[in-house]
Amino acid sequence: MTPKPHLRPDQTGWLLACAALSLAPHATHLPPSLIGVCGLLLGWRIVLLRQGDRLPHRVLLFALALSLVALVAIEFQRLFGKEPGIALLAGLLIIKLLETHDVRDARTVILLSFFMEMGLFLYQQTMGVAALALAGSVSTVAALLSLEGRAEPPRARGMAAARLVLQGLPLMLVLFVLFPRIQGPLWGLPADAYTHRTGLSDSMSPGDVARISESGAIAFRARFEGDPPPPAERYWRGPVLSEFDGRTWRQTRGSVTDAPSYRSQGTAYTYTLTLEPHNHRWLLALDFPAAAPGLRYSSDFQLLAQAPVHTRVRVDLVSHPGTQVGLDESDAVLRQALYLPPESNPRTRALGTRLRAEARTSGEIPALVIAHFQAIKLAYTLDPLPLGRDDVDSFLFETRQGFCEHFAAAFVVTLRAAGVPARVVTGYQGGEINAVDGSFVVRQSDAHAWAEIWLAGKGWQRIDPTAASAPRRIDSGLAGALPGIDRLPLLVRSDLPWLRTLRDNLEAIDNRWNQWVLGYNPARQQALLSALGLARTDWTTLTALLAAAGAAVAGVLAAWALRRRSPADGIDRDWARFCQQLAAIGIPRAPWEGPLDYARRAGSRRPDLAPHLDAIAATYANLRYGRANADPTARQRFHQSIKAFRPR
Amino acid sequence: MLLWNHYPLNFTPKKARDMPTHIATRLIDAASQIILGKEHAVRLALACLLARGHLLMEDMPGVGKTTLAHALAHLLGLRFQRIQFTSDMLPADILGVSVFDQRDGSFRFHPGPVFSEMILADEINRATPKAQSALLEAMEERQISAEGRTYPLPASFFVIATQNPTDQIGTFPLPESQLDRFLMRISLGYPDPASERALLAGEDRRNMLARLPPVLAAGELDTLLAATRQIHVGPRLLDYVQALLARSRESGDFSSGLSPRAGLALLAAARAWALLGGRDHVLPEDVQAVLPAVAGHRLRPVGELPLPPDELTRRLLMAVPLP
Incomplete structure (x- = not known):
């Protein structure tokens, strides 16, 4: 009997490299304890390789595997689901390395490494992740190559693997274009696909918006036909918060209809919105969107989608900023917009009563409140001092510094105390044009809160109390209003021009990626195929087409390879x-x-x-x-x- | 200027006796008269010398190792010196010694038996490793150093070492690194019945040798050596040799593969074999013919059972297709 051939050092080296490269990107989402354990075990395996020692005994490996499962169970409180599953696989891959000494084990390691690369996409599908997965795949292919044939210098081996991956590219393109698509998040698993999203929510407490503002992530993109509106008009209206319990503002559940209750009038802005998933139903739109098929409109004039936005959506919208809304608002809504919990914020209520007495008509009251805010010199800051029990009182009479949600809340409470119906509106304000591809980019750091007041004969009107204290917030964005604050996300800071250029370029590429790779859904596939002259395609046609194209690609590659093998002269x-x-x-x-x-x-x-x-x-x-x-x-x-x- | 017998044989032999091929044929014929029925081994030994390599003969006592060495030296017209290795031998017994000369009042170097054109190192594995390495270093460097001075050995310097099987009592087997310095290792084996009969019936080999005139005239050995070096090796053949080397390293049949030095040795021996075969270029057949002798002592099989060297190299050959 021939002895089982052991792996050569170069083969083991490639296996370790491909496992490390496949696992490293997972470090961003695996629990630190597990990363530590994996790192230590990998280091141990490298030491074993260098010293040529025997691999650990099976009993030890078994104990290690058991403790790893226990660690995952403790970290995640469960063993099933996407995240514990990936964590388990990562650990088992490392333990498998510790018992890998022949080719059969090596193949298992390679299979697991490929799986880990695929697992990356369960978390994120950005281009960066694709690049990391590609690097991992190339190293894994190199490890697979090293199992066959002689030892080669790592550089040559890596190049050979890259060539192989490159040869697979045509087949990959065929599969990408022709494989029947399904609607929905391809990579999401139901249990935990929709967790961890930064963004607006359906309630607002002091400090919430400030927290969102620390994220430079993109909330949505818009592409205008023609010029975008001037900065002061760039209010992207989101959740409307009317209910107030003394501290937290919440949405009111109103009726939802298929058509808006207002008549659009005035200038029109036409644009396409590409909204990042935020797991809520609301869409963001400039005031006020005209009727469009497939969209829903709530009684407080929010634009809603049919279902929560779990994947990136594209919506074509037309907005008319001059539209008047809520001229004949119901009593119930107005009552709600005047309600203040008794005993909360007594000093602000006194202020409201006083200003009401000073005003000749109720139409003057908002201007008086703004004037008062300006007179007491409220400061706009991302880091307000902690507030006392009555938030609005503390803000207006003690700390006098706050972020936009403080301004909006204080303004609405004062107006309600003065008898004017008012409510808080959250959304995004501003955004900027990416110089590279001309798209209009709005980030989480553009999150904003402002107020709407109701006046008889004029309906609901937008007033932004923040603008009174920090007008630069509206004209030049958050970075302009808060210069020199390093808590702002690096990407939003305006004082580094090269960074801006870099960011613009990266995001333009990212936008393409989103539109063409991740956004390649059944509709786009259909459009592309009809452009190719295949008007009506169902999945059987697609499968036949796929098989034919795949065979053609494989045939061309095989012919090429055979030609190279045939006698040279x-x-x-x-x-x-x-x-x-x-x-x-x-x-x-x-x-x-x-x-x-x-x-x-x-x-x-x-x-x-x-x-x-x-x-x-x-x-x-x-x-x-x-x-x-x-x-x-x-x-x-x-x-x-x-x-x-x-x-x- | 050398002429070669290209296929088809279309040249007119004007001075056929002077062609390197014909000189070689004469040599083989003459040696075969002395060593009966061992034409292949004789040919290998001659190829080894033409490739300027040293030869190790390993066999049972009494099969004609010494006689072959004698015959080769005689036929090639080389100054011959035999060193019988014993367990009490010292390096100075081989290399030479400096003696104080009372007339000059200085030391004078007395060259040892190694200063000769052909050395027969008989039963080399009877000597201690120290004495063995004195000779082996001289083989590698083609010069010796004594008392701070360097003495070059003759331009033609060949060592034919004989070795008894190492399982005999009182032997020091040559370490692998030193085995590598021999271009070839061959064994003669017992003669076939007909040859043995002729040997038993015929006259004493020593006497025959003494009567046999040297085959090579002065300068003809140099012609042969130069011609061997000029044998053509094409790119395809280099591909083949490289494939053999690579296979020996990665097949898993051998604990260590053939070294680059072994590759050079293989090519040199194959050149000499091609010359003996009357060709001006090396064919895969030449490489295959010399491979057992060149690689047999350089390959160590993996596993418990030591396979005979011929079987090892046969496996290697059959595993590598011609490119």
Whole structure:
């Protein structure tokens, strides 16, 4: 029995490298304890490789595996689901490495590594992740290659793997374009696909918006037909918060209809909104969107989607900022917009009562409140001092510094105390144009809160109390209003021009990626195929098309490979023909057999042919292995003699 | 200027006796008269010397190792020196010694038996490793150093070492690194019945040798050596040799593969074999013919059962297709 061949050091090295490269990107979402354990075990395996020691005993490995499962169970409180599953796989991959000493184990490690690369996409599908997965795949292919054949320098091995991956590219494109698509998050699992999203929510407490503002993530993109509105008009309206319990503002559940309750009028802005998933139903729109198919409109004029937005959506919208809304608002809504919990914020309520007495008409009250806010010099800051029990009182009379939600809340409470119906509106304010691709980008750091008041005969009107204290917030964005604050996300800071350029470029690429790769849904697939002349395609046509295209690609690659394998020149072709003819009469050449030996052996079997055979073999040997022959007739004669050779 | 017998044989032999091929044929014929029925081994030994390599003969006592060495030296016209290795031998017994000369009042170097054109190192594995390595270093460097001075050995310097099987009592087997310095290792084996009969019936080999005239005239050995070096090796053949080397390293059949030095040795021996075969270029058959002798002592099989060297190299050959 032949002993089982052990892995060479270079093979083990590649396995370790591909496991490390496949696991490293998972460090962003796996629990730190598990990452630590994996790192230590990997380090141990490297030491074992270097010292050439024996691998740990099976009992130890078994104990390690058990403790790993226990660790995952403790960290996640469960063993099933996406995240514990990936964590378990990561740990088992490392433990498998610790018992890998032959080719069979190595193949398991390679399979697991490929799985870990795929697992990356369960978390994120950005281009960066794709690049990491590609790097991991190349190293894994290199490890697979190292299992076959001789040891090669790592650089050559890596290049060979990259070439292989490159050869797979046409097939990948065919699969990408033609594989039948399903609607929905391809990579999401139901249990925990929709967790961890930064963004607006359906309630607001002091400090909430400030927290959102620390994220530079993109909330949505818009592409305007024509010029975008001026900065002061860029209010992207989101959740409307009317209910107030003294501290937290909440949405009121109102009726939802298929058409808006207002009549659009005035200037129109046409744009396409590409909204990142935020797991809520609301969409964001400039005031106020006209009727469009497939959209829903709530009684407080929010624009809603049919279902929560779990994947990136594209919506075509037209907004008319001049539209008047809520002219004949119901009493219930107005009552709600005047309600203040008794005993909360007494000083603000007193302020409201006083301002009401000063005003001649209720229409003057908002201006008086703004003037008061300006007079007491409220400061706009991302880091307000902690507030007391009555938030609005503390803000207006003690700390006097706050973020937009403080301003909006204080304004609405004061107006309600003065008898004017008012409510808080959250959404995004501002956004900027990406100089590279011209799209309009709005980030989480553009999150904002403002107020709407209701006046008889005018309906609901937008007033932004923050603008009174920090007008630059509206004109030049958060970074302009809060210069020199390093708690702002790096990408939003405006004082680093090169960073802006870099960011603009990256996000333009990212936008393309989103539109063309991640956004390649059934509709786009259909559109692309009809552009190719395949108007009506169901999944059977697609499958047939896929199989045909796949076969075509594989055929082209195979033909190319075969062409490269075929004899390089005429001498070899002639000799191969000679050998084939002898094989046909039952004397095949052994692969290792030299020409003269072959001719001698064949001649001993067929003495009648011997002189021919010897002459041909000697000529071939001379042409093939002799000095470069300047005589072209020799080759010609050889060719003729092969053609004339017809043994029977 | 050398002429070669290209196929088809279309040259007119004007001075055929002077062609390197014919000189070689004469040599083989003459040696075969002395060593009966061992033409292949004789040919290998001659190829080894033409490739300027040292030869190790390993066999049972009494099969004609010493006689072959004698015959080769005689036929090639080389100054011959035999060193019988014993367990009490010292390096100075081989290399030479400096003696105080009372007339000059200085030390004078007395060259040892190694200063000769052909050395027969008989039963090399009877000597201690120290004495063995004195000779082996001289083989590698083609010069010796004594008392701070360097003495070059003759331009033609060949060592034919004989070795009894190492399982005999009182032997020091040569370490692997030193085995590598021998271009070839061959064994003669018992003669076939007909040859043995002729040997038993014939006259004493030593006397025959003494009567046999040297085959090579002055300068003809140099011609042969130069011709060997000029044998053509094409790119395809280099591909083949590289494939053999690579296979020996990665097949898993051998604990250590063939070194680059072994590759050079293989090519040199194959050149000499091609010359003996009357060709001006090396064929895969030449490489295959010399491979057992060149690689047999450099490969160590993996596993418990030591396979005979011929079987090892046969497996290697059959695993590598011609490129």
